[in-house]
Amino acid sequence: MTFPRILIIDDLYGRKPPNRDREDLCLRLGLKDVTLDYDGKIRPEKIPDLVAEVVFCSGQVETGGVMENDLSGTLELVRSGWRNWPRWALVLLDLHFKTGTIGADGEPVGRDSDRDPRQYFGLTIFENMRHEFPKLPVVIFSSMDREDVKVDITNLGANDFLVRDKIGRADIGSCLLSHGLLEDNNIVGHSLPILLALKDARYLAKHSSLNILIMGESGTGKELFAKAVHNWSGREGAFVDVNCAAIPQGLIESELFGHEKGAFTGATAKKIGKIELAHKGTLFLDEIADMSESMQAKLLRTLQEQEFERVGGNKTFKVNVRVIAATNKNLLQMIEEGSFRDDLYYRFASADIHLPPLKERKEDIALLACKFLREAEKVNSATKREFSDEAVNLLIGYFWPGNVRELQNVINTSVAKNPNQDLLVPRHLELTQESTRSAKSSPDRMHEIPENALYTKASIADTITDLDSLIKVLDNIALSKEYKELYGKLPVLQQAYARLLARYLKAALLCPAIRRFSPKQPEGENNITGAMKCLTGQTRLSTSRAADMVKKLLQTDSExxxxxxxDTILGTAYKEGIRLRPKGTKKRKGN
Structure with a gap:
């Protein structure tokens, strides 16, 4: 079982072991300490009903017997757990940090400035986190009661306030459910976009009875999210779904409101409508943008009054129903065009959930593919299959214009057509188009760059819309024989590209995860093989090939x-690449 991971920034609990205060807190709140300085004396099985994993950070550094606050080190730790998996589900932040000379009891004696609410170090940390990580949920974790803290917590923007000595595991669990970035058993994924969408959906389900609008491209899982909201809400009625695009306009009124016997030709019996069936539950209206204007008006009245009449009847029925609508269209544009009612839109707009396309969830693709593979095996055969590394890389690199639904169809087809294969390789995956060309079927994809385009200053400005198009422009300029004379005429663009590549490499070199890619390689910045495996996903990459790639990345621009x-880290990596592969090294003029 995977537990959410909490970061606690507190000078008391963040002190290095032995730390009895930290141990008592973990036992009381049901937390498994996974801090790197932890000595492991409390085994997880000794903590009943684990709630979460926790990493402790003191926010401080000791130098010569004096304790000082360490903003840069603290933010670097926050940064590492925000960009990499496992991500922080929640940050608990103390406000008051004691600094100064360390006394006989091992604690700093404190300074007058530490006790000044205007100079609380916790506020400095919070302000920096809000600036750099605005979506990261932060809860104030204080030894003082809220009324004793001379800080306006409401205007501060924290998600919640907890008094650390007055809470138990139920409080931590409730705080995680209300504010945390949590995975879900039915919605696969741990990428940041999907965790943020889950957080919004969970909060709306538990803390509001508002109607909800779910927006996202086709195949992103809008109905799955609607069902999740219903389940989390605890509503006692049923979840009832209606696809507005699949029902003829002449029948949708009867489908929603029901009808009395004899209401129209063919109405031989009374029919209960979907709204009535969803009483005390949730009505899911998929593709609401396809609903006619006359039906939009009738639906609006039901939402406003929570009442309706069946077709052909005059009795008014009261209902208690929450409506979740979904669409893959731009409703604001439809309002401007006059095809969607603005008053109906605003009935949903106050509570909306945006679902990310699969192209923005790259790190979820392998997880989803494995889930769909196991499901397809149950339907088609008992043979257990796996994906080759090359197949996984192909799936991750594909653009997925059909999103999660297309991925599931590709996996189902590969299993059905290859019943005796226990290893699925790229040729078993029937992708409808090459990943580099798949943009053509999606209107919001970057403009396709013609192979023979003339890259003038003006056309470049129009062509480059994202990183992919930038790289393609640079590759064409650098490699195309027709435009060889243009190479070097865009120094600003080329240097930006070179610096971006260098930053990617440096991040990989600093990433602790590269140890699992090349466990036999030396640690630190010299592990260029592990770094390149991490960047490229090529797990069988040789050391010499990695050296070639490092040189190529860092030699993009001479300046x-x-x-x-x-740079200490990048400079060392470059020298290591030259040592391993001296041939092909560029010589700068003047060297």
Missing amino acids: VLKEIEK
């Missing part, structure tokens, strides 16, 4: 290379 050689 940037001068900067790189002055």
Whole structure:
């Protein structure tokens, strides 16, 4: 079982072990300590009903017997758990940090400035986190009661306030459910976009009875989210779904409101409508943008008054129903065009959930593919299959214009057509188009860049809309024989590209996860093989090939290379690449 991970920034609990205060807190709140300095004396099985994993950070550094606050080190830790998995589900942040000379009891004696609410170090940390990580849920975790804290917590923007000595595991669990970035058993994924969508959906389900609008491209899982909201809400009635696009306009009124016997030709019996069936529950209206204007008006009245009449009847029925609508269309544009009512839109707009397309959830693709593979095996055969590394890389690199639904169809087809294969390789995956060309079927994809385009200053400005298009432009300029004369005429663009590549490499070199890619390689910045495996996903990458790739990345621009050689980490990696593969190294003029 995977537990959410909490970061606690507190000078008391963040002190290095032995730390009895930290141990008592973990036992009381049901937390498993996974801090790197933890000595492991409390085994997880000794903590009943684990709620979460926790990493402790003191927010401070000791130098020569004096304790000082460490903003940069604290933010770096926050940054690492925000960008990499497992991500922080929640941050608990103390406000008051004691600094100064360390006394006989091992604690700093404190300074007058520490006790000044205007200078609380916790506020400095919070302000920096809000600026850099605005979506990261932060809860104030204080030893003082809220009324004793001389800080306006409401205007501060924290998600909640907890008094650390007055809470138990139920409070931590409730706080996680209300504010945390949590995975879900039925909605697969741990990428940041999907965790943020789950957080919004969970909060709306538990803390509001508002109607909800779910927006997202086709195949992103809008109905799955609607069902999740219904389940989390605890509503006692049923979840009833209606696809507005699949029902003829002449029948949708009867489908929603029901009808009396004899209401129209063919109405031989009374029919209960979907709204009535959803009483005390949830009505899901998929593709609401396809509903006619006359039906929009009738639906609006039902939402406003929570009442309706069956077709052909005059009796008014009161209902208690929550409506969740979904669409893949731009409703604001439809309002401007006059095809969707603005008053109906605003009945939903106050509570909306945006679902990310699969192209923005790259790190979820392998998880989803494995889930669909196991499901397809149950339907088609008992043979257990796996994906080759090359197949996984192909899936991750594909653009997925049909989103999760297309991924599921591809997996189902590969299993059905290859019943005796226990290893699925790229040729078993029937993708409808090459990943680099799949943008053509999606209107919001970057403009396709013609192979023979003339890259003038003006056309470049129109062409480059994202990183992919930038790289393609640069590759064409750098490699195309027709435009060889243009190479070097865009120094600003090329240098930006070179610096971006260098930043990617440096991040990979610093990432602790590269140890699992190349466990036999040396630790630190010299592990260029592990870094390149991490960046490319090529798990069988040789050391010499990795050295070639490092040199190619860092030699993109001669001016940037001068900067790189002055950087301790990148400079060392570049020298290591040259040592391993001396041939093909570019010589700068003047060297």
